[in-house]
Amino acid sequence: MEKKGFLFILPALVGTFLFIIIPIFCSFGLSFTEWDLLNEIHFVGLSNYKSVFTEPEFLQILINTVVYAVSTTVFAVLIPLFVASIINNKIKGSEFFKTIYFLPFITPAVVIAIVWAWIFDPNIGLVNTLFHTHYTWLFSTKLAMPILIFVSVWKLIGYNVVLFLTGFSTIDKSVYEASKIDGATAFQTFFDITVPLLKPTIYFVTTVTAISSFQIFDLIYVMTQGGPNDSTNVIVYSIYKYAFEYFDIGKSCALAYILFAIIFILVIFQKKFAK
Numbered sequence: 613m614e615k616k617g618f619l620f621i622l623p624a625l626v627g628t629f630l631f632i633i634i635p636i637f638c639s640f641g642l643s644f645t646e647w648d649l650l651n652e653i654h655f656v657g658l659s660n661y662k663s664v665f666t667e668p669e670f671l672q673i674l675i676n677t678v679v680y681a682v683s684t685t686v687f688a689v690l691i692p693l694f695v696a697s698i699i700n701n702k703i704k705g706s707e708f709f710k711t712i713y714f715l716p717f718i719t720p721a722v723v724i725a726i727v728w729a730w731i732f733d734p735n736i737g738l739v740n741t742l743f744h745t746h747y748t749w750l751f752s753t754k755l756a757m758p759i760l761i762f763v764s765v766w767k768l769i770g771y772n773v774v775l776f777l778t779g780f781s782t783i784d785k786s787v788y789e790a791s792k793i794d795g796a797t798a799f800q801t802f803f804d805i806t807v808p809l810l811k812p813t814i815y816f817v818t819t820v821t822a823i824s825s826f827q828i829f830d831l832i833y834v835m836t837q838g839g840p841n842d843s844t845n846v847i848v849y850s851i852y853k854y855a856f857e858y859f860d861i862g863k864s865c866a867l868a869y870i871l872f873a874i875i876f877i878l879v880i881f882q883k884k885f886a887k
Contacts, residue, residue: 643865660866669842676757677846681825683761688768688821689814695769696776697802714770721767725834728763753843756836760844763831772817779813819882823875847871
C-alpha cells in the first residue's frame with residue numbers, strides 16, 4: 613500500500629523537482645554570473661548584486677514596490693473585513709453579493725488590466741467620456757500608481773471577503789448573543805470580540821495579500837509598462853526588463869533573490885507578530 617501511495621504522488625514530486633527545485637538552484641547560481649542567453653556564462657561573483665544596489669533607479673523601484681504593496685495590503689484587508697462583517701449578518705441578498713464580489717478574482721488579471729486601461733484611456737476611455745474631460749490618467753506620474761492600487765484592491769476584495777467569511781464561521785454565535793445581553797454596541801462588539809477572534813485569519817490574509825502585492829507584474833505590464841518616468845516600475849517588472857529587454861540574466865536573477873529576501877523577512881516578521 614505504501615509503494616502504491618508513493619507511485620500516486622511520484623508525478624507531482626518529479627514535476628516539483630524538475631520545474632521548481634532545479635530552477636531555484638540554477639537561478640541562484642546564475643545570479644553570480646554574466647550571461648546574455650547567447651554567449652558563454654562568466655562568473656562575476658557579487659558584481660550583479662552590487663550593480664543593482666548602486667543603480668540610481670533602484671531606490672525609486674524599491675520605494676514604488678513598497679508603496680504599492682503596503683497600500684494594496686492595507687485597503688485589500690480592511691475593505692474586505694468590513695464587507696465580510698456586513699455579509700455575515702445574513703443581510704438580504706448576501707449570497708448574490710458573495711458571487712459578485714468574487715467575480716473579479718476569478719477573471720484573468722490581463723483581461724482586467726485591458727478593461728481598466730480602456731476605462732482610463734485619455735482618448736476613448738469611459739471616465740473621460742462620462743465626465744467630458746481629457747485627463748491623461750495612466751500617463752500621469754501622480755495618478756498612475758493610485759489607479760494601479762485601486763484596480764488591485766478591486767480585484768482582491770472578493771477573495772479576501774471569502775477568507776474572512778470562513779473566519780467568521782468559526783466564531784461561536786453565543787459570543788455575540790452574550791455581548792448583546794451585556795449591552796455592547798456594534799462598534800464595541802466588532803473591535804472587542806470580532807477582531808480578536810479573527811486575528812489568525814487577519815494575519816493570514818495580510819501575509820498572503822502582501823506577498824502577492826510584492827509580486828505584481830501583469831497589471832503593470834499591460835496598463836503602464838512601468839511608466840510614466842518609472843513612477844510605476846516595481847521589482848518584478850524590473851526583473852522582466854533585465855531578462856527579456858536587456859538580456860542581463862545574471863542581474864535579473866540577482867534582483868529576483870533580493871525580492872525573495874524581502875518577502876522572506878516579511879514572512880518571518882508576520883510569524884513573530886502573530887504569536
